[in-house]
Amino acid sequence: MDTSSSRTRAQDLDREDPLAWARSEFNIPTKAEIASAQLNHPPPVLEAEKSVYLCGNSLGLQPKRTRKRIEQYLDTWAKQGVQGHFKPLEDSDLPTWLDADARAAKLMAPVVGADETEVAVMQTLTANLHLLMSAFYRPDINGTRRHKVILESKAFPSDHFAVETQLRHHGLSAETSMITIKSPSSEDNVLTTDDIKAVISEHASTTALLLLPGIQYYTGQLLDIKTITAFAHEHGIFVIWDLAHAVGNVPLHLHDWDVDAATWCTYKYLNGGPGCIGGLFVHQRNSTVTKSITDEKPEEGYNPRLAGWWGNDKKTRFVMANKFHPVGGAAGFQLSNPSVLDITSLSASLEIFEQAGGVPRLREKSLKLTAFLEELFQEMSPEDKELFRIITPSDPAQRGAQLSVMLAKGILGTVMKELELRGVIIDERKPDVIRVAPAPLYNTYTDCVFFIEAFSAALEVCRTSRP
Incomplete structure (x- = not known):
């Protein structure tokens, strides 16, 4: 296909992009590097030519400053030992380890539209989901009133597993207590807000919890979080959102939208690194410590939850008394002291988000970038x-x-192989879906053109090789 005019247009758009500087903040693998089976000895051909990496929805690229921040963390550990927990260092950009999670929560709060007291950087997505359900899913175990959990029929497997096992933990069964939403009209299960409302209305009197994704991982659909949350609340249903594919991708206003609770991972659009620490939001009305907790009645004054010592108020955390006095806010849901290595890696990326002006500015570019990619798809040949x-x-x-x-x-395998041969990285969801995600921090309009050229070439291979 002839993409010369599209390439010229992309180059013009890239020159005009006010966020173009952010690309230089990231390590973008070269074509030689992604083709190599070794870390330090890539093939000599095309060593400097960058790959086309459109996979931030699966694993974000590494910020260049991550290495520097981790080296500072390692130097602190090497030269200060245990003092790194409490001793500020004049020539380091890092907080003390005791305060690392609080600084990360402060950087994360504007990304999700929350007060920093409503955010905790902790655990991983599914672990946080279990912690939230243990605190806020309180079913009627006799199964006569509120005991059901509503989720989508194609929920990400971890969410599905979490719901099923939580039900069993309460002596309930998925057959009677798990309701899945399926579109009555879309073969791809793209759900309208009315589809979701209809299921909520049907099961309102017996439903305790609604669990939905902000963005559905398979279809990429962004749900109307504000409207759905309000509708569920009208029916007395607690709402938890899985924001794995939404955080750092689209503007979120969790506090203003009155969301009850949410959780997310940080290795996709937030670029924290593979398997990096997760995040958790608990609205202040659900996380307030309402009275001074006494040693006589340490269980009063806060919402019940699974507890650990890092959720203790800092004033009493190191007293080492066996009385749980949680700090107010989401931090009171923490268990063990978090991985400072993970937090250091995540915070390096969150610094760039702050420098870029936050998610709203990134969204401005993202809307244009994704629309440009969609337009390129539409301009492909009828045969493609x-x-x-x-x-x-x-x-x-x-x-x-x-x-x-x-x-x-039947062509997924061939398409993925041909794209990789041409230095293009995306991801797949079997049996037949590819997911293409231009991330506004480091992707360009020219990346989109390169992808379409490679995709068209891959489809041509499929046509010539199919029986």
């Missing part, structure tokens, strides 16, 4: 378009950076 269709909603308000593309049956 017979082999795919975009399943992500075309309405920009119903999606983030990700476009999910359904391929003709």
Whole structure:
């Protein structure tokens, strides 16, 4: 396909991009590096040519400053030992280890639209989901009143597993207490807000909890978090949001939207690193310590939860008394002291978010970037378009950076292989979907053109090799 005009247009857009500087903050693998089976000896051909990395929805790229921050952490450990917990260092950008989680929560709060007291950087997404359900899913175990959990029929497996095991933990069964939402009209299970409202209304009197994704991982659909939360509250249902694909991708206003609780991972659009520490939001009305807790009645004055010593108020944390006096806010849901290595890596990326002006500014570029990619898909040849269709909603308000593309049956493996041969990295969801996600911090309009060129070439290979 002839993309010369698209390439010229992309180059113009890249020159005009006010966030173009952010790309230089990231390590972008070269084509030689992603083709190599060794870390330090890539093939000599095309060593400097950058790959086209459109996979931030799965694993964000590494910020260059991450190495510096981790080296500062390692130097502190090497030269200060245990003193690193409490001793500020004049020539280090890092907080003391005791305060590392509080600083990360402060950086994270504007990303999710919350007061910093409503955010904790802790554990991992599914662990946090279990912790939230242990605190806020209080079913009627006789099964006659509120005991049901509503989620989508194609929920990410971890969410599905968490719900099933929580039900069993309470002596309930998925057959009677788990309700899944399935679209009555979309073959890809793209859900309208009315679809979700209808299921809530049908089961309102027996439902205790609603668990939904901010952005659905498979289709890339962005749900109307504000409207759905308000509707569930009208029916007395507690709401938890899984924001794995939404955080750092789209603007969130969790406090103002009156969200009860939420959790997320940090290795996708937040670029924290593989398996990095997670995040948790608990609205202040659900996390306030309402009275001074006494040694005689340490269980009063706060919402019940699974507890650990790091959730203790800092004033009493090191007293080492076996009385749980939680700090107010989301921090009171913490268990063990968090990995400072993880927090250091995450905070390096959150510094760039702050420098870029926050998620609203990134969203401005993301809307244009994703729309440009969608336009390039639409301009592909009729022969190419017979082999795919975009399943992500075309309405920009119903999606983030990700476009999910359904391929003709049987060609996924060939497409992925051919893209990789051309230095393009995306991800797949079997049996037939690829997910393409231009991240505004480091992707360019030119990246989108390179992808379309490689994708068209991959489809041509599929056509010539199919029986």
